[in-house]
Amino acid sequence: VYVPTFSGVNWNSQDLMLEDLDRIEVIRGPGATLWGANAVNGVINITTKSARDTQGTFVSTAYGTDLQPLSNVRYGGQLGSNLFYRAYGQFLNHDNFSREGGGSARDEWQSGRTGMRLDWHPTALDQLTLQGDYSRAAIGQTFETPQLTPVPRNVERHDENQNYGANVLARWTRTLSPESSFSLQTYYERQLHVDAEAKEYQETFDIDWQHRFALGQRNSVIWGVGYRYMPDYLKSSDKIIFNPERAHDQLFSGFLQDEFKLVPDKLLLTAGSKFEHNDYTGFEIQPSGRLMWTPTDKQSIWGSASRAVRTPSRFETAGRAHAVAFQPPGSPPVQISVLPDAKSKSEELTAYELGYRIEPHKRLAFDIAGFYNVYDNNRSYAPGTPRFEGAPTPHVLVPVEGGNNLHGDTYGVELYSQWHATDRWRLSAGYTWLHMRTQPSDNVEKDNPQHQVNVKSYLDLTKDLELNVAAYFVDRTSHASFQSSASTPAYLRLDVGLTWRPTSSLELAVWGQNLLDSGHTEFSSYQNSFLTEIPRGVYGKITWRF
Numbered sequence: 001v002y003v004p005t006f007s008g009v010n011w012n013s014q015d016l017m018l019e020d021l022d023r024i025e026v027i028r029g030p031g032a033t034l035w036g037a038n039a040v041n042g043v044i045n046i047t048t049k050s051a052r053d054t055q056g057t058f059v060s061t062a063y064g065t066d067l068q069p070l071s072n073v074r075y076g077g078q079l080g081s082n083l084f085y086r087a088y089g090q091f092l093n094h095d096n097f098s099r100e101g102g103g104s105a106r107d108e109w110q111s112g113r114t115g116m117r118l119d120w121h122p123t124a125l126d127q128l129t130l131q132g133d134y135s136r137a138a139i140g141q142t143f144e145t146p147q148l149t150p151v152p153r154n155v156e157r158h159d160e161n162q163n164y165g166a167n168v169l170a171r172w173t174r175t176l177s178p179e180s181s182f183s184l185q186t187y188y189e190r191q192l193h194v195d196a197e198a199k200e201y202q203e204t205f206d207i208d209w210q211h212r213f214a215l216g217q218r219n220s221v222i223w224g225v226g227y228r229y230m231p232d233y234l235k236s237s238d239k240i241i242f243n244p245e246r247a248h249d250q251l252f253s254g255f256l257q258d259e260f261k262l263v264p265d266k267l268l269l270t271a272g273s274k275f276e277h278n279d280y281t282g283f284e285i286q287p288s289g290r291l292m293w294t295p296t297d298k299q300s301i302w303g304s305a306s307r308a309v310r311t312p313s314r315f316e317t318a319g320r321a322h323a324v325a326f327q328p329p330g331s332p333p334v335q336i337s338v339l340p341d342a343k344s345k346s347e348e349l350t351a352y353e354l355g356y357r358i359e360p361h362k363r364l365a366f367d368i369a370g371f372y373n374v375y376d377n378n379r380s381y382a383p384g385t386p387r388f389e390g391a392p393t394p395h396v397l398v399p400v401e402g403g404n405n406l407h408g409d410t411y412g413v414e415l416y417s418q419w420h421a422t423d424r425w426r427l428s429a430g431y432t433w434l435h436m437r438t439q440p441s442d443n444v445e446k447d448n449p450q451h452q453v454n455v456k457s458y459l460d461l462t463k464d465l466e467l468n469v470a471a472y473f474v475d476r477t478s479h480a481s482f483q484s485s486a487s488t489p490a491y492l493r494l495d496v497g498l499t500w501r502p503t504s505s506l507e508l509a510v511w512g513q514n515l516l517d518s519g520h521t522e523f524s525s526y527q528n529s530f531l532t533e534i535p536r537g538v539y540g541k542i543t544w545r546f
Contacts, residue, residue, distance in 0.1 A: 001014055001189075002038055003193075003200075003202060004230060004232075004249055004311075004313055004314055005193075005200050005202065005232065005234065005313060005314045005315060006313050006314070006315050007038065007310060007311075007313040007316075010163075010165075010191065010193050012109070012111065012137055012139065012163070013135055013137070013163065013165040013191055013193070015090070015092065015111060015113060015135070016046070016048065016113075017072050017074065017088055017090055019054075019058060019060070019072070019074070019543075020048050020049055020054060020074070020086075020088070021046060021047070021048055021049065022047045022048060022049045022050075022053075023047050024044065024045070024046050024047075025043075025044070025045040025046075025047070026042065026043075026044055026045075027042060027043040027044075027045060028042050028353075028369070028371075028414065029041070029042060029304070029306070029351055029353050029371065030042075030286075030288065030306045030307070030308035030349060030351050031043035031308075032274050032286035032288070032306065032307070032308035032309070033255060033257055033272045033273055033274050033286060033287065033288040033306065034255060034257065034272075034274070035274075036251075036253055036255075036274050036276055036286070037274075037276055037278065037284055037286070037308070037309050037310065037311045037346070038309075038310050038311060039308060040308045040309070040310050040347075040349050041349075041373075048117075050084070050119045050129075051076055051084040051085050051086045051117045051118060051119040052084040052119055054074065054076040054086045055076040055077065055078065055084070055086075056075075056076055056545060056546060057073075057074070057075050057076075057544075057545070057546050058072070058073070058074040058075075058076075058543070058544075058545050059072070059073050059074075059543070059544045059545075060072045060541060060542065060543040060544070061541070061542055062539050062540065062541035062542075063539060063540060064511075064537055064538050064539020064540060065095070065535065065536070065537045065538055065539065066094055066095045066535065066537045066539070067092070067093070067094060067095075067537075067539050068093045068094070068095055069091075069093060070090075070091070070092045070093075071090070071091050072088065072089070072090045073088065073089050073090075074086055074087070074088035074089075075087055075088075082120060082121040082122060083118065083119075083120045083121075084118070084119045084120075085116065085117065085118045085119075086116065086117050087114075087115070087116045088114065088115055088116075089112070089113070089114045090111075090112065090113045090114070091110075091111070091112050091113075092109070092110065092111045092112075093108075093109075093110045094108060094109050094110070095108055096108045096140070097532040097533060097534065097535065098519055098532065098533050098535060099530050099531070099532060099533070100521055100530065100531040100532065100533055101530075105142055105530075105532040106140050106141075106142045106158050107139070107140045107141060107142060107532065108140045109137060109138060109139040109140060110137065110138050111135060111136065111137035111138075111139075112135065112136055112137075113133060113134070113135040114133070114134055114135075115131065115132055115133035115134065116131065116132060117129070117130070117131035118130045118131070125174055125175045125176070126172070126173070126174050126175075127172075127173045127174075128170075128171070128172050128173075129169070129170065129171040129172075129173075130168075130169070130170050131168070131169050132166070132167060132168040132169070133165075133166065133167050134164075134165070134166045135164065135165045135166075136162075136163070136164045137161075137162075137163045137164070138160050138161070138162055138163075139160070139161045139163060139194075140158065140159075140160055140161075141158070141159050141160075141161055141195070141196070142156060142157070142158050143156075143157060143159075143196045143239070144156050144157070145157050145196070145238055145239045145322070146239075146322045146323065146324055146325030146335055146336075147238075147325055148325055148333045148335060148392070148393040148395050149393050151327070152325045152326050152327040152333040152334070152335075152395070153325060153326065154324060154325060157197075159194070159196075159197055161193075161194035161195070162192075162194065163191070163192055163193050163194060164191065164192050165189065165190070165191035165192070166189070166190050166191070167187065167188065167189035167190075168187075168188050169185065169186070169187045169188075170185070170186050170187075171183060171184070171185040171186075172184045172185075176213075179212075179213065179214035179220065180211075180212060180213040180214060181211075181212050182209070182210065182211040182212070183208075183209070183210050184207075184208070184209050185206075185207070185208045185209075186205075186206070186207045186208075187204070187205070187206040187207075187208075188203075188204065188205050188206075189202075189203065189204045190202070190203050190204075195240070196237055196239045196240055197237035197238065197239065197240075198234065198235065198236055198237040198239070198240040198242070199234070199235040199237075200232065200233075200234050200235075201232060201233040201234075201235070202230065202232045203229075203230065203231050203232065204228065204229075204230050205228065205229045205230075206226065206227070206228045206229075207226065207227050207228075208224065208225075208226040209224050209225050209226070210222060210223070210224035211223055211224065215258075217261075218260060218261040218262075218264070219258055219259070219260050219261075220258070220259040221256070221257070221258050221259075222256075222257050222272075223254075223255060223256045223257070224254065224255055225253065225254045226251075226252075226253045226254070227250070227251070227252055227253070228250070228251040228253075229248070229249075229250055229251075230247075230248075230249040230250070230251070231246075231247070231248045231249075232246070232247055232249075232314070233245060233246050234246075234247075234314065234318075234319075238322070239321060239322050240315075240319060240320070240321050240322075241319070241320045241321075241322075242314070242315075242318050242319050242320075243318055243320070243340075244318060247314060247318070249278070249279050249280075249314075250278075250279055251276060251277070251278050251279075252276065252277045253274065253275065253276045253277075254274075254275045254276075255272060255273065255274040255275065256272050256273065257270065257271070257272025257273075258270070258271055258272060265294070266293065266294055266295070267291070267292070267293050267294075268291070268292040268294075269289070269290070269291050269292075270288075270289070270290040270291075270292070271287075271288070271289040271290075272287070272288060273285060273286060273287035273288070274286040274287075278311050280311050280312045280317060280344065280346075281309075281311055281312065281344075281345060281346045284309050284311070284346060285307075286306075286307050286308050286309060287306065287307055288304065288305070288306030288307070289304065289305055289306070290302060290303070290304040290306075291303050291304070298358060298359040298360070299356075299357065299358050299359075300356070300357045301355070301356050301357075302353075302354070302355050303352075303353065303354045303355075304351075304352070304353045305350070305351070305352050305353075306350075306351050307348070307349065307350050307351075308348075308349045308351070309346040309347060309348050309349070310346060310347040310349075311346050312341075312344035312345070312346065312379075315340075316340065316341060316344050316379065316402060317340055317341065317342055317344050318340050318342070319338075319340055320337055320338065320339055320340055321337065321338040322335060322336075322337045323336045323337060323338060323400070324336040325395075331396070332388075332394060332395055332396055333393065333394075333395040333396070334386075334395060334396045334397075334398060335389075335395050335396070335397055335398070336398045336400060337397060337398075337399060337400065338381065338400045338402070339384075339399045339400065339401055339402070340402075341401065341402040341403060344379070344402070344404065345377045345404040346377065347375065347376075347377050347378045347379060347404070348375065348376040348377050349373055349374070349375055350373070350374045350376075351371065351372075351373045351374075352371065352372045352373070353369060353370070353371045353372075354369070354370050354371075355367070355368060355369035355370070356368050356369075362420075363419060363420035363421070364417075364418070364419050364420070365417065365418045365419075366415075366416070366417045367414075367415070367416040367417070368413065368414070368415050368416075369413070369414045370411075370412070370413050370414075371410075371411065371412060371413075371414070372409065372410075372411045373409060373410045373411070374408075374409045375406075375407060375408050375409065375410070375438075376407050377404035377406075377407075378404065378406035378407065378408065378438075379402055379403070379404060379406065380402070380403065380404075380405050380406040380440075381400050381401065381402050381403075382400070382401060382403070382405075383398060383399070383400055383401075384398075384399035384400070384401040385399070386398050386399075387399070405440070406438055406439075406440070407438070407439050408436065408437050408438035408439055409436075409437055410434060410435065410436045410437075411435055412432065412433045412434040412435055413431075413432070413433050414430070414431070414432050415429075415430060415431045415432075416428070416429070416430045416431075417429050417430075424459060424460040424461075425457070425458070425459045425460070426457075426458045426459075427455075427456070427457050427458075428455070428456045429453075429454065429455045429456070430452075430453070430454045431451075431452070431453050432451070432452045432453075433450065433451055434448060434449070434450055434451075434452075435450065436448065446477060446478040447477055447478070448477060449474050449475035449476065449477050449490075450475045451473070451474075451475040452472075452473065452474050452475065453472070453473040454470065454471070454472045454473075455470070455471045456468075456469070456470045456471075457469040457470075464500060464501045464502065465498070465499070465500050465501075466498070466499040466500075466501075467496075467497070467498055467499075468495075468496070468497040468498075468499070469494075469495070469496050469497075470494070470495045470496075471492070471493065471494050471495075472492070472493045472494075472495075473490070473491075473492050473493075474490060474491055474493075474522070475490050476488060476489050476490040488521045488522065488523065488524060488531070489520070489521070491517075491520040491521075491522070492516055493513075493514050493516065493520070494514070494515045494516045495511070495512065495513045495514070495515070496511070496512045496515060497509060497510070497511040497512070498510050498511075504545075505544060505545045505546050506542075506543070506544055506545075507541075507542070507543040507544075507545075508540075508541075508542055508543075509540065509541045509542075509543075510538070510539075510540045510541075511537075511538070511539055511540075511541070512536075512537070512538045513536070513537040513538075514534055514535065514536045514537060515536060517536065518535065518536050519533030519534060519535045519536065520533055520534055521533055521534070522534055
């Protein structure tokens with residue numbers, strides 16, 4: 001689901017039903033050996049449930065200050081003894097956020113999503129999966145566009161972006177033995193994504209083969225190959241211009257990883273590498289090695305070293321964005337524009353990690369990890385030499401030119417603990433400290449919070465009544481762009497939820513989010529000179545299963 005246009009994911013088009021998720025894994029540090037380029041600082045791996053595990057009817061609706069409403073319906077059934085299916089529909093209507101200082105940000109959105117999944121077990125060793133999804137969304141957006149006539153200035157504009165997406169996935173998995181299996185997966189997606197009136201028509205075709213097998217008594221090997229084809233058409237707007245507007249990107253990949261038991265049940269070495277060829281930077285090698293020592297069944301110590309890259313995006317190599325327009329007294333109009341860099345290189349990361357995990361009691365566990373990351377060829381922007389342009393209106397262009405001129409490192413510590421105080425009460429707490437250094441000095445050092453803390457409580461008041469509380473602290477950040485220099489203050493957030501299950505099929509819940517203040521900022525946008533606030537929210541939810 002990675003989009004090469006801007007090096008990210010259109011998460012609004014991946015809005016799955018939470019109840020269909022089997023697990024969400026957050027893998028810290030590089031994951032390039034298995035996932036490839038752009039899995040640099042971490043991986044979020046979302047796994048959905050088999051249709052066999054979502055049988056019957058499920059209906060839920062939530063309504064509150066922002067969700068108006070969020071409704072889901074799903075039905076799962078069985079065709080024969082080994083063929084299971086489910087179909088679902090989801091609708092979301094979300095209200096506007098507010099601007100810092102008052103007023104609406106006009107960023108409301110409505111979205112609908114539907115899909116179906118089939119899981120077939122023709123034999124005890126085989127599983128076939130076929131699934132597809134379709135979504136549409138109307139997303140409000142407020143942004144600023146520079147104009148040179150009649151008065152050079154930035155004009156605030158509002159648009160309701162009409163986005164859509166459709167995908168289909170097919171996967172075959174066969175178990176050859178307890179130590180060996182293979183899977184073959186194909187995926188196709190087509191989507192339209194609109195940003196600042198620029199339209200991105202993107203297709204993705206992906207095929208992936210993986211094979212796991214044992215090599216002797218001490219080696220477990222996994223290897224695979226893949227191919228991805230990504231044609232796109234990027235229709236330019238007044239603010240964002242692409243040249244060329246069409247591209248046909250290809251990605252060839254292969255990987256090999258071996259888990260070697262140096263000392264059975266005590267010392268494990270995992271080593272491997274990803275090998276890729278892309279159309280921007282050519283051949284990339286991304287190796288990793290990890291050593292795990294478990295002196296006892298309640299302790300483990302690990303260390304790792306790995307390399308990962310972020311490949312250039314379509315925008316960085318072929319996109320031009322107009323940022324600011326103004327007219328100094330007695331001078332011609334001036335426009336500041338971000339220009340493409342056709343010679344962009346991959347950003348490179350070499351990462352080191354050392355961690356320790358201990359379970360001193362069956363109800364208590366601690367985890368600490370330290371990391372040191374070295375970054376090379378990171379992308380930075382700097383003003384270039386002004387020059388005169390005659391079209392569309394005579395003006396002086398101040399180019400902002402990108403290059404791989406930034407180097408630096410980050411280091412920090414992550415702490416996590418979990419305590420089962422009683423059979424009905426579970427507590428967890430986490431802390432992250434991050435320090436960044438860049439050369440030459442760049443504002444990216446201030447883009448990320450230095451301290452983050454979270455504390456969570458899960459309490460079963462009775463067998464039918466559950467109280468969940470979560471508190472988060474995030475340190476201040478600042479963000480400087482060509483349009484503004486904005487600071488996001490530190491904030492403390494408190495969420496509380498109460499869930500009651502009067503019967504095995506009915507669930508009633510009420511949730512309060514961001515209860516400590518009426519609103520706070522969490523991030524800034526490169527498209528705007530203003531900040532938006534995450535408001536205090538309260539909503540109720542009804543869930544019925546039968």
